[in-house]
Amino acid sequence: MPSPQAMEPSFRLAMLAERIDAWFGLHYPPARWGDLLRAMNNAAAAFGAPSAEALVLRLLSGDPEPRHLEMLATHLTIGETYFFRERVGLEVIRDFLVPDWLARHRGDGRPLRIWCAGCSTGEEPYSLSMLLDGAANPVSGVECLATDINKDALDRARGGVFGDWSLRNTPSWLKSRYFQPLPDGRFALSPAIRGSVSFDILNLADGAGLERHGPAASFDIILCRNVLMYFSAERITQVCQLFHRALADKGWLLVGLTEAPNLSVPGLEPVQLGGITVFRKTCVGVLAEPLVPVGMPDLSDAPDSAPPPCSEAVDACEMARGFADQARWVEAREWCETALRNDKLNPVPHFLLAHVEEATHRPDMAIRSLRRALYLYPDFIAAQFAFGRIELALGKREAARRHFGRARDALAQMPPDEIVAETGGLTAGRLIQILCHIEDGVPA
Numbered sequence: 554m555p556s557p558q559a560m561e562p563s564f565r566l567a568m569l570a571e572r573i574d575a576w577f578g579l580h581y582p583p584a585r586w587g588d589l590l591r592a593m594n595n596a597a598a599a600f601g602a603p604s605a606e607a608l609v610l611r612l613l614s615g616d617p618e619p620r621h622l623e624m625l626a627t628h629l630t631i632g633e634t635y636f637f638r639e640r641v642g643l644e645v646i647r648d649f650l651v652p653d654w655l656a657r658h659r660g661d662g663r664p665l666r667i668w669c670a671g672c673s674t675g676e677e678p679y680s681l682s683m684l685l686d687g688a689a690n691p692v693s694g695v696e697c698l699a700t701d702i703n704k705d706a707l708d709r710a711r712g713g714v715f716g717d718w719s720l721r722n723t724p725s726w727l728k729s730r731y732f733q734p735l736p737d738g739r740f741a742l743s744p745a746i747r748g749s750v751s752f753d754i755l756n757l758a759d760g761a762g763l764e765r766h767g768p769a770a771s772f773d774i775i776l777c778r779n780v781l782m783y784f785s786a787e788r789i790t791q792v793c794q795l796f797h798r799a800l801a802d803k804g805w806l807l808v809g810l811t812e813a814p815n816l817s818v819p820g821l822e823p824v825q826l827g828g829i830t831v832f833r834k835t836c837v838g839v840l841a842e843p844l845v846p847v848g849m850p851d852l853s854d855a856p857d858s859a860p861p862p863c864s865e866a867v868d869a870c871e872m873a874r875g876f877a878d879q880a881r882w883v884e885a886r887e888w889c890e891t892a893l894r895n896d897k898l899n900p901v902p903h904f905l906l907a908h909v910e911e912a913t914h915r916p917d918m919a920i921r922s923l924r925r926a927l928y929l930y931p932d933f934i935a936a937q938f939a940f941g942r943i944e945l946a947l948g949k950r951e952a953a954r955r956h957f958g959r960a961r962d963a964l965a966q967m968p969p970d971e972i973v974a975e976t977g978g979l980t981a982g983r984l985i986q987i988l989c990h991i992e993d994g995v996p997a
């Protein structure tokens with residue numbers, strides 16, 4: 554085997570993709586090497602490497618230290634999340650899974666044990682905790698463990714302070730009940746909800762450390778949504794076997810809406826509930842009777858809970874994002890188009906479509922979509938950033954600088970630890986660093 558220095562760049566990338574699969578389970582087929590290179594570009598600054606190529610070489614020469622792997626994970630993972638995302642899944646927990654659990658455990662004093670695997674910055678487990686809080690027929694106790702491989706995301710989750718973007722799908726009555734506005738425009742989550750979730754770092758590729766959180770077969774519900782889409786088919790099977798071991802008998806696994814149709818794991822039976830597929834350990838077939846809801850809070854019925862604007866477009870965007878993250882460009886494009894049919898004044902689907910166009914090597918079309926996104930929302934930082942990157946790749950340095958400059962101006966208005974919309978979970982501070990690094994590399 555030649556040394557990494559002597560390898561063809563594409564061979565190096567293939568080798569890096571293999572290592573990343575082994576370290577984190579993250580799957581980078583050739584169709585996603587563009588994303589991998591972008592991630593290396595972003596990570597180079599944090600590693601103090603002069604370029605993405607230098608970082609790739611460093612990662613391939615010997616075994617990286619654990620702290621470097623931890624740092625690398627923060628750059629490779631996509632942390633996009635928000636409160637009450639894929640709301641239908643949460644409604645299925647409320648309407649079916651909790652009543653099912655109560656019917657089997659009422660009065661036995663056992664807590665309901667939930668594991669949210671791949672929780673990112675915490676919005677998902679906290680949403681669930683709000684949902685279970687104040688239930689008319691409450692469960693006797695809930696233990697909620699939330700894990701992720703991204704240490705920075707977990708720190709933000711524990712901090713419990715969220716920006717508007719995270720709350721974009723939150724019914725207003727829940728917002729006023731559980732969040733305190735802060736002077737800087739963000740929102741602090743109530744201490745009771747914050748205290749109801751315990752966070753820990755855990756790599757699903759090896760599952761090491763799960764034993765710290767109780768014996769095998771002790772979780773009643775596992776949520777792992779919008780995580781498996783980043784793994785290879787073999788890794789998905791391996792991770793689902795981990796879930797199978799962790800689930801109590803008749804326990805439930807929920808995965809993301811774009812992930813469920815492709816999932817097939819021995820010992821986890823697909824069950825249709827509330828219009829989606831969930832998976833039950835050792836259950837055969839469909840539940841005979843729908844279970845009776847026990848008066849959990851309704852996400853839509855409170856008088857002041859105005860539906861989020863353009864919710865259909867938001868859901869279609871969700872699907873588009875999910876397929877784009879799996880490099881399934883045809884489906885991603887179709888969902889972008891659906892979102893645009895629902896609401897063509899929403900800048901987000903234009904932005905997502907630009908991502909699809911860029912990934913499928915149509916920079917002109919990407920630019921057209923970015924222009925539309927920015928016409929609708931000039932301070933759309935992720936769009937300015939993407940526009941700058943594309944212009945740079947086309948050799949248009951001045952145009953690139955202009956877009957980077959606009960992104961930087963908008964970033965300067967944000968608290969450094971606030972997540973920037975549509976960047977996969979990058980904070981404003983991190984994005985400024987990345988911009989500086991890229992701009993430093995652009996010849997005058």
Ligand SMILES: C[S@@+](CC[C@H](N)C(=O)[O-])C[C@H]1O[C@@H](n2cnc3c(N)ncnc32)[C@H](O)[C@@H]1O
Pocket residue numbers: 577578579630631632633634635638670671672673674677700701702703706755756757758777778779780783
């Ligand atoms: C797109 S977010 C999903 C967040 C949330 N579940 C949701 O649906 O909104 C994907 C999360 O999976 C995490 N992740 C990716 N690979 C992982 C691994 N090997 N072990 C644990 N978490 C991982 C990422 O760090 C990221 O926070």
